[in-house]
Amino acid sequence: MPETSRLTPVGVMILATLREGDMHPYEMVRLLKERRDDRLVPLQKGTIYHTVARLERDGLLAEVGVDREGNRPERTTYTLLDAGRHAVEEWVRAELPQIERANDFRVALSESHNLDRDEVIALLDRRRELLLASVEEHRTGLSASAVAETPEQFLVELQRQSALLDAELAWQDSLRARLADRSLPWGIAEIPEHIKKKHRVSKETTP
Structure with a gap:
């Protein structure tokens, strides 16, 4: 293979x-x-x-x-x-x-629904650590630029990326919470039969 x-x-x-x-x-x-x-x-x-x-x-x-x-x-x-x-x-x-x-x-x-719920949560937790480090890196950069009195016009892309990282982290935390409390159906077995038929889903995709 x-x-x-x-x-x-x-x-x-x-x-x-x-x-x-x-x-x-x-x-x-x-x-x-x-x-x-x-x-x-x-x-x-x-x-x-x-x-x-x-x-x-x-x-x-x-x-x-x-x-x-x-x-x-x-x-x-x-x-x-x-x-x-x-x-x-x-x-x-x-x-x-x-x-x-x-x-x-x-x-x-x-395609993460091809893995079971607990494994996806664990993988997202690993990703969260990387997101947090990147968020901190961007905040530190912006703070240093402010101290150095860097003109803001040179920082707009950095500001945008910092805002996107904050939003990404908030979204991922929301997804993880729904996976953890099982309010988000996961895997073919948890999809209602009439929805499976509508979307031509026929096989179990989680281990």
């Missing part, structure tokens, strides 16, 4: 989609767009098919059939292999606690 660092965010989201059931690339794209995940990864047809082919070569997914409806082109259906399932989990574990690669974190967050 390839190292998880070789997985791209697009590859992670394709594999995670297959955790919900076997499907062909057209269905993958449709489902990802329905969930607005095209904000996070490029969903061009060529990118998806190229990524699926690479994941198949790497032994993370496999072809299970070819369908044809009417005059439409043949569509190959794929299934997720155990190696692909583990690769998703390991990628999320690696990216969820970090604060440096913003887009990878967003993808990891969107």
Whole structure:
């Protein structure tokens, strides 16, 4: 199996989609767009098919059939292999606690439901330590600039980043609290059946 660092965010989201059931690339794209995940990864047809082919070569997914409806082109259906399932989990574990690669974190967050509740809480706690250190670093920088009488026009980006970090920390603390008190449903088992049907969710995605 390839190292998880070789997985791209697009590859992670394709594999995670297959955790919900076997499907062909057209269905993958449709489902990802329905969930607005095209904000996070490029969903061009060529990118998806190229990524699926690479994941198949790497032994993370496999072809299970070819369908044809009417005059439409043949569509190959794929299934997720155990190696692909583990690769998703390991990628999320690696990216969820970090604060440096913003887009990878967003993808990891969107797929964090593939891990159980307690593990996500622990990973977010690790990330919180990094956020706190960065918040303190920015506050210290702003204080030093004030003492040095640095013109404020040179500090507007630093001020913006400091405000964003404060907001990020507050948001993450709110998410953690909802996970901890279980007011946020987590995992497919906690989604009501009528919602599963509406969103075509069919498989348990948490360990």
